[in-house]
Amino acid sequence: MSKDLILLSDLSIETIDSILERGQYWSEDNNFRISNTAKVIDNPLVCNLFFESSTRTRFSFEVAAKKLGYHILNFEPSTSSTQKGETMYDTLKTLESMGVNIAIIRTKEENILHEVAPKLDLGIINAGAGANEHPTQALLDLLTIKQNFGKVTGLKIAIVGDIKYSRVANSNIIAHTKYANEILIAGPDFLLPEKDSPLMTSNVRICSVDEAIEEADVVMMLRVQRERHPRKSDFDWDSTSGQNKYFLKYGLTSERSKKMKKNSIIMHPAPFNRGIEIADEIVEDPKSMIFTQVRNGVAVRMALLERALKK
Numbered sequence: 653m654s655k656d657l658i659l660l661s662d663l664s665i666e667t668i669d670s671i672l673e674r675g676q677y678w679s680e681d682n683n684f685r686i687s688n689t690a691k692v693i694d695n696p697l698v699c700n701l702f703f704e705s706s707t708r709t710r711f712s713f714e715v716a717a718k719k720l721g722y723h724i725l726n727f728e729p730s731t732s733s734t735q736k737g738e739t740m741y742d743t744l745k746t747l748e749s750m751g752v753n754i755a756i757i758r759t760k761e762e763n764i765l766h767e768v769a770p771k772l773d774l775g776i777i778n779a780g781a782g783a784n785e786h787p788t789q790a791l792l793d794l795l796t797i798k799q800n801f802g803k804v805t806g807l808k809i810a811i812v813g814d815i816k817y818s819r820v821a822n823s824n825i826i827a828h829t830k831y832a833n834e835i836l837i838a839g840p841d842f843l844l845p846e847k848d849s850p851l852m853t854s855n856v857r858i859c860s861v862d863e864a865i866e867e868a869d870v871v872m873m874l875r876v877q878r879e880r881h882p883r884k885s886d887f888d889w890d891s892t893s894g895q896n897k898y899f900l901k902y903g904l905t906s907e908r909s910k911k912m913k914k915n916s917i918i919m920h921p922a923p924f925n926r927g928i929e930i931a932d933e934i935v936e937d938p939k940s941m942i943f944t945q946v947r948n949g950v951a952v953r954m955a956l957l958e959r960a961l962k963k
């Protein structure tokens with residue numbers, strides 16, 4: 653078994669199921685479980701290396717490590733020797749030499765983790781790599797879906813918004829394709845995957861935002877990732893009218909949310925923009941799982957830290 657988690661596409665269904673099972677165990681949070689769990693090694697050292705900004709992923713890994721009794725170190729790129737040209741491999745080899753057991757890495761570089769992981773003994777967890785994949789987000793999303801529906805198969809999943817530049821969308825499309833779910837994608841044409849993208853399997857169907865929201869069991873809204881767009885979007889984002897135009901055409905408005913199926917749920921990886929991709933009043937609607945996703949992020953990341961110590 654690999655100790656690393658680099659891409660969701662690397663994981664078998666059996667591995668994903670076992671991570672979800674352990675994540676569920678930790679989500680039924682009780683201190684007895686935490687204090688009675690034998691550590692695989694004594695005093696594991698976990699290092700967070702975030703080369704892009706983060707609130708949820710970084711702090712949920714930190715909370716997860718603290719709950720497990722692991723020691724967490726925070727690497728600051730701006731004050732590190734990466735500023736002097738030190739490479740990712742040399743940085744990780746240096747940390748490994750000091751005794752760090754697990755590195756959690758968020759980076760703009762899409763393929764670097766696959767390149768360095770085979771040369772290192774420490775466990776590597778991808779905490780979001782450019783516009784490629786965000787596997788730990790997809791795993792916590794799967795756990796949230798499983799808790800709501802009692803299963804992760806036989807479902808219709810809508811993913812709405814900026815899909816082309818979203819690593820969350822990529823990892824979720826890969827996960828739901830593995831589980832043979834029907835995936836509805838909707839958004840502005842220039843934010844949808846290319847027709848020849850490997851993501852566009854027979855499980856994936858492009859449809860209108862209204863159709864996606866009305867038909868789906870899970871409505872996953874995405875932030876517009878302007879920072880990754882190669883050109884200015886077709887909407888004038890510097891004006892409120894451009895943002896309103898996006899909201900009315902592609903956002904989860906109150907009117908659209910009322911047309912959702914009875915037992916369907918709303919998800920968003922966050923950070924969310926109230927009044928742009930999701931109505932302010934929907935963020936904490938009973939159908940919204942946004943803060944449940946955040947809570948499950950800690951549980952799933954506890955499971956992933958334990959896994960990263962196993963050889």
Ligand code: CP
Pocket residue numbers: 705706707708709710780789921922923
């Ligand atoms: N969902 C997510 O990855 O959030 P952060 O960027 O805050 O970590």
